[in-house]
Amino acid sequence: MIWQALTLQLGYNATLVAIGATMLGIAAGVTGSFLFLRKRALVSDAVSHATLPGIGLAFIVMVALGGEGRFLPGLMLGAAVSSGLGLLVIGWMIRRTRLTEDAAIGAVLSVFFGAGIVILTVIQSMQAGRQAGLESVLLGSTAGMLRADALVIAAGGALVLLLVMLLRRPMLAVGFDPDFAAVTGTNVARIDLAMMGLVMAVTVLGITTVGLVLIVALLIIPAVTARLWTDNALRMVGLAGLAGGLAAFVGAAVSATAPALPTGPIIVLASFVLFVLSIALAPARGGVALLLRQMRFRRRVHRRQGLLALAAGQPIHEPFTLTLLAREGMARADGVPTEAGRIAAAKALLDEARWAALRGDPAQGLTASRYDGLTPIETVLTPDQIAELDRHLPRPQAVI
Amino acid sequence: MGAEFVALSLTPLLIGVLAAVTCALPGNFLLLRRQALIGDAISHVVLPGIVAAFLLTGRVAALPMMLGAAGAALVSVVLIEAVRRTARIEAGAAMGVIFTTLFAAGVLLLEQSDTSGVHLDVEHALYGNLESLIWLDATGWASLLDPVALSGLPPELPRMAVALLIVALSIAVMWRPLAIATFDEGFAATLGLPVRAIGLALVMLAALAAVAAFDAVGSIIVIAMFICPPAAARMMTDRLLAQAAWSVGFAILSAVLGYVLAGYGPLWLGFANSVSAAGMIATVSGLILGVTMMIGPCRRRAGGATVH
Amino acid sequence: MAHPLSTPRSLLQTEGTVAATPAPPPALQVGGLTVAYGEKPVVFSVDMSVAQGTMTAIVGPNGAGKSTLLKAVLGLVKPLSGEVRLFGLPLSRARDRVAYVPQRASVDWDFPARVIDVVLMGLHRELGLLRRVRPAHLDRARACLARVGMEDFATRQIGQLSGGQQQRVFLARALAQSADLYLLDEPFAGVDAATEKAIIAVLKDLRAEGRTIVAVHHDLSTIRAYFEHMFLINMRAIAAGPVAEVFTAANLQRAYGGRLGEAQVAGMQAGDATP
Numbered sequence: 001m002i003w004q005a006l007t008l009q010l011g012y013n014a015t016l017v018a019i020g021a022t023m024l025g026i027a028a029g030v031t032g033s034f035l036f037l038r039k040r041a042l043v044s045d046a047v048s049h050a051t052l053p054g055i056g057l058a059f060i061v062m063v064a065l066g067g068e069g070r071f072l073p074g075l076m077l078g079a080a081v082s083s084g085l086g087l088l089v090i091g092w093m094i095r096r097t098r099l100t101e102d103a104a105i106g107a108v109l110s111v112f113f114g115a116g117i118v119i120l121t122v123i124q125s126m127q128a129g130r131q132a133g134l135e136s137v138l139l140g141s142t143a144g145m146l147r148a149d150a151l152v153i154a155a156g157g158a159l160v161l162l163l164v165m166l167l168r169r170p171m172l173a174v175g176f177d178p179d180f181a182a183v184t185g186t187n188v189a190r191i192d193l194a195m196m197g198l199v200m201a202v203t204v205l206g207i208t209t210v211g212l213v214l215i216v217a218l219l220i221i222p223a224v225t226a227r228l229w230t231d232n233a234l235r236m237v238g239l240a241g242l243a244g245g246l247a248a249f250v251g252a253a254v255s256a257t258a259p260a261l262p263t264g265p266i267i268v269l270a271s272f273v274l275f276v277l278s279i280a281l282a283p284a285r286g287g288v289a290l291l292l293r294q295m296r297f298r299r300r301v302h303r304r305q306g307l308l309a310l311a312a313g314q315p316i317h318e319p320f321t322l323t324l325l326a327r328e329g330m331a332r333a334d335g336v337p338t339e340a341g342r343i344a345a346a347k348a349l350l351d352e353a354r355w356a357a358l359r360g361d362p363a364q365g366l367t368a369s370r371y372d373g374l375t376p377i378e379t380v381l382t383p384d385q386i387a388e389l390d391r392h393l394p395r396p397q398a399v400i
Numbered sequence: 401m402g403a404e405f406v407a408l409s410l411t412p413l414l415i416g417v418l419a420a421v422t423c424a425l426p427g428n429f430l431l432l433r434r435q436a437l438i439g440d441a442i443s444h445v446v447l448p449g450i451v452a453a454f455l456l457t458g459r460v461a462a463l464p465m466m467l468g469a470a471g472a473a474l475v476s477v478v479l480i481e482a483v484r485r486t487a488r489i490e491a492g493a494a495m496g497v498i499f500t501t502l503f504a505a506g507v508l509l510l511e512q513s514d515t516s517g518v519h520l521d522v523e524h525a526l527y528g529n530l531e532s533l534i535w536l537d538a539t540g541w542a543s544l545l546d547p548v549a550l551s552g553l554p555p556e557l558p559r560m561a562v563a564l565l566i567v568a569l570s571i572a573v574m575w576r577p578l579a580i581a582t583f584d585e586g587f588a589a590t591l592g593l594p595v596r597a598i599g600l601a602l603v604m605l606a607a608l609a610a611v612a613a614f615d616a617v618g619s620i621i622v623i624a625m626f627i628c629p630p631a632a633a634r635m636m637t638d639r640l641l642a643q644a645a646w647s648v649g650f651a652i653l654s655a656v657l658g659y660v661l662a663g664y665g666p667l668w669l670g671f672a673n674s675v676s677a678a679g680m681i682a683t684v685s686g687l688i689l690g691v692t693m694m695i696g697p698c699r700r701r702a703g704g705a706t707v708h
Numbered sequence: 709m710a711h712p713l714s715t716p717r718s719l720l721q722t723e724g725t726v727a728a729t730p731a732p733p734p735a736l737q738v739g740g741l742t743v744a745y746g747e748k749p750v751v752f753s754v755d756m757s758v759a760q761g762t763m764t765a766i767v768g769p770n771g772a773g774k775s776t777l778l779k780a781v782l783g784l785v786k787p788l789s790g791e792v793r794l795f796g797l798p799l800s801r802a803r804d805r806v807a808y809v810p811q812r813a814s815v816d817w818d819f820p821a822r823v824i825d826v827v828l829m830g831l832h833r834e835l836g837l838l839r840r841v842r843p844a845h846l847d848r849a850r851a852c853l854a855r856v857g858m859e860d861f862a863t864r865q866i867g868q869l870s871g872g873q874q875q876r877v878f879l880a881r882a883l884a885q886s887a888d889l890y891l892l893d894e895p896f897a898g899v900d901a902a903t904e905k906a907i908i909a910v911l912k913d914l915r916a917e918g919r920t921i922v923a924v925h926h927d928l929s930t931i932r933a934y935f936e937h938m939f940l941i942n943m944r945a946i947a948a949g950p951v952a953e954v955f956t957a958a959n960l961q962r963a964y965g966g967r968l969g970e971a972q973v974a975g976m977q978a979g980d981a982t983p
Contacts, residue, residue, distance in 0.1 A: 036489075036493060039490050039492070039493075040492075041490070041492045041493040041496050042437055042440070042492040042493075042495065042496055044496070045437075045440060045496065049620075093693065096693070096699075096700075097635065097693050097699045097700065097701070098634065098635075098698070098699065098700060098701040098818050099631055099634065099693075100431075100434050100436075102434050102435070102436040102437045102492070103431055103434075103436045103627055103631050105436075105437065106436040106437050106439065106440055106623055106626070106627040107624075107627050107628055107631055107686065107689060109440065109623060110440075110620065110621065110623040110624035110627065110628070110682055110686075111624055111628065111682055111683060111685065111686025111689070112686075113620055113621075113679075113682070114620075114621055114624055114678070114679040114680070114681070114682025114683045114685075114686065115679065115682070115683045115686070116679070117527045117620075117621075117676045117678065117679030117682075118662070118675045118676050118679035118680050118683060120676070120679075121673075121674075121675040121676040121679065122666075122675055124673075125671070125672070125673035138526065139507050139510075211507070213444060213500060213503050213504075214500060214503070214504055214507075216496060216500050217496070217497075217500030217501065217503075217504060219496075220493055220496035220497055220500065221496075221497050221500070221501070223493075224487060224489055224493055224497055227487070227489065228487060261508075261511070262507065262508065262511055264504065264507065265504035265505070265507045265508040265511075266508070268500060268501060268504035269501065269504055269505065269508070272497070272501040272504075275497065279483075279486055279487060285487070285488060287486040287487075290486070293747065294747070297744070297747045298788060301742055301744070301749065301752075301788050301789065302788075302789060304753075305740060305742065305753050305789060308753065318740070318789055320789070321789070356944075356962060359942070359962060359965045360958075360961045360962035360965060361961075361965070362961060362965065364965070365965050368965045369965075371943065372748065372749055372943075373742075373749045373752035373753070373943060373944065374749070432819060432820075573837060573838070574837070576832060576835065576837065577832075577837070579821075579829075580829045580832060582819070583815060583816075583819045583821060583826070583829070584810065584814070584815050584829075586779070586782075586784050586808065586810050586814055587808055587810060587829070587881075589782070589783065589784055590782045590783070590784070590803070590806065590807075590808040591803070591832055591833060592800075592803045592833075593832075634820070637820065638820050638821075638822075638865040638867070639820050639821070639822065640820045640821060640825075642820075643820050701818060701867075
């Protein structure tokens with residue numbers, strides 16, 4: 001069954017839902033990565049919670065005008081208007097008062113949501129209050145996407161991606177270094193506005209399927225996952241889209257296999273699984289790789305310090321250094337250097353002296369800045385340059 | 401305004417007030433430490449906590465659900481810190497990863513529980529049911545002195561009172577270390593203050609407040625109480641103690657006004673039903689914040705000195 | 709310390725020596741200290757010894773590890789290796805004898821506190837959790853403010869202070885701690901001339917009382933006027949000792965590398981820049 005789901009053989013509806021979800025996932029991942037770069041991940045939470053009063057009011061207005069009420073584009077418009085208003089309020093609060101960004105986000109999030117709840121209870125008491133459809137806004141719809149909705153979401157997602165493609169250069173510039181971008185002529189305020197608009201669009205597209213809270217997950221988790229794999233901003237955006245799309249596709253497929261599996265949560269859990277796998281496995285910034293690198297670094301530092309101590313005839317007292325040197329055959333357990341250790345120590349001492357001479361030369365500022373206490377000078381200078389340096393050293397350079 | 405008030409409005413009003421104040425107190429420090437959104441995270445993970453407790457015990461009872469919520473809060477704080485360190489990302493993103501995932505797990509578990517036949521009221525968890533916490537055993541103001549009637553008090557009331565007591569006492573005792581560690585963490589550490597433990601204790605107090613309050617006002621509204629009254633207080637004063645006092649005042653005002661407007665507002669406007677008290681309390685706290693942001697004497701960022 | 713190279717060395721050695729008249733332990737002694745952020749060493753295998761009753765400047769180019777060295781001494785960052793001793797004791801046993809004046813930028817000055825509240829923080833060890841602030845404490849706090857010339861600002865909101873005034877408040881807070889060793893991180897950065905005069909006067913008074921001053925100092929032109937000892941660092945310890953001996957063109961070249969023009973150094977040695 002799961003294999004059929006993954007290869008889109010479960011029928012027209014399920015296929016449509018899968019496509020719609022995937023578009024949403026890609027769009028959310030991509031848009032969210034810009035938010036992440038700007039260090040504003042949780043603004044998405046405010047945007048999503050602030051849609052509630054707009055949705056409620058739109059419903060009431062549409063019913064009052066004689067319509068059906070649960071008319072998706074109308075609700076989406078209401079959502080966009082109130083979350084847009086919320087964004088404006090956040091910006092105003094940060095600029096005009098001493099409140100910090102997190103306070104502004106939290107205040108708008110909770111107050112708008114509270115107002116939305118009030119409006120929902122008003123709707124509950126209305127005759128036309130078939131709010132079962134509206135409450136899916138909170139937790140996502142358990143029945144999955146309707147066909148019409150899937151089309152809207154897929155189309156909207158594609159539009160969002162198109163806009164991101166068009167605006168990717170300025171958005172990346174602003175995300176990476178807003179001051180530099182401003183100096184080179186980018187209108188930072190307008191690009192930020194565009195970015196928030198895209199976030200709003202993705203949120204509005206996603207709420208009826210995945211729900212208020214979980215669309216935030218799709219905006220944040222794929223972006224963080226992508227960050228673990230690369231330091232390149234453009235690549236990160238692409239990977240985030242991939243992660244979001246993958247999670248959405250797998251999630252939609254899995255949830256189609258059983259009636260009690262609502263789409264939204266499964267998609268979010270799929271994206272979390274991707275995240276955890278990335279933490280474990282990613283070579284660039286994954287946890288395991290990081291740990292190994294840190295251990296190796298610690299050994300390098302202690303090895304260097306130990307060798308220099310040996311060279312200067314100083315006793316070593318740090319147990320970690322002693323064990324390390326003993327294990328590598330550089331010294332005996334009591335700290336007396338072996339023959340190999342003596343050679344290595346003299347080399348280290350010479351390296352230090354050369355670096356000190358290099359760093360003191362005003363003409364060599366750039367090369368000297370590569371000094372980190374560990375890198376041998378041979379990686380930075382040619383043998384001729386090293387010979388030149390040796391001529392100015394105050395001590396004999398011969399190594400056994 | 402006699403027997404009917406005591407029986408139908410007094411206890412919900414009191415519970416609302418106590419919940420608001422219990423959240424506003426730690427909220428002052430969360431705000432100053434730029435940790436306002438930890439309340440957001442805690443509020444969202446309360447749902448999976450109570451669903452897990454419900455599935456484990458099979459009953460819709462207060463104690464296991466509160467323990468479940470507290471456990472979820474603790475687990476999420478630990479996980480958020482773990483994610484922040486291992487993935488090297490900002491606190492907001494780390495919170496976003498964890499609380500949305502836990503919330504998703506909660507919703508998923510909820511679906512499983514629905515099929516098992518017993519119903520767990522999700523809306524209740526999200527925005528509470530303050531209006532229903534009435535005291536039917538009361539016959540009037542005299543019931544306050546009647547032990548028999550008092551035994552029929554809604555249990556949420558003494559629960560909230562105990563939570564407020566714990567939170568208020570803890571903050572009072574920790575006041576100076578909290579202030580010093582919030583203002584200048586490096587200096588606090590050199591004094592020998594356990595800054596990490598202080599930060600953790602504050603978050604735990606916030607979690608206690610959220611867990612105790614969610615039954616009355618729901619988890620999402622709790623965020624409003626953590627942030628809006630203290631933020632409004634920030635607009636009014638430049639002194640820490642005064643800020644805490646203002647925040648308590650604003651919290652009480654929000655709760656009372658919100659409850660009254662929710663219950664009687666629609667009646668005044670000609671409608672029959674009341675609206676969500678919790679939602680109205682949050683909205684009123686927001687309106688109060690809005691007013692103070694426009695006319696509060698200390699609303700502007702510190703002028704004179706520039707921080708390099 | 710003429711030799712530029714440092715080695716890891718246990719400070720426990722000094723405790724074993726027997727002398728006729730035991731010399732007072734150094735106010736600060738650091739051995740083989742290495743601190744790295746991630747995989748970038750910022751302080752590498754640094755030894756340092758500061759005698760009691762002296763005034764020492766920690767000097768070096770930007771990013772040389774000066775602030776990090778202070779923070780490692782105070783236990784604010786965890787070193788990869790090395791030992792720190794304050795008055796011969798580990799930090800945990802010597803906290804009441806050390807006062808820290810951090811950089812101004814490390815604090816949010818919008819915090820709801822008045823000047824007097826910040827100075828009272830320096831009295832925390834005495835006040836503890838529950839003791840009330842008595843008039844005696846307020847008097848001591850005001851006395852510290854008077855020493856830095858800020859007695860009229862006691863009830864001012866700290867956000868309304870200028871940079872120099874903020875720096876003086878930090879110093880007053882440190883004075884309230886009645887410490888024997890004062891560690892200051894760039895106390896003269898971005899302050900007006902009057903504040904600089906006031907601060908150096910207080911520091912010299914403290915030194916005259918037998919206390920020890922160690923300050924990260926950014927301005928080469930005022931070292932000779934303000935300090936008697938200096939410690940040159942650029943990730944590694946470059947040179948240490950009396951200013952007259954250490955402040956040479958050769959040492960400065962080794963520390964600052966290509967960042968100091970020859971003429972600049974010569975100018976600093978020849979003319980004296982007195983503030």
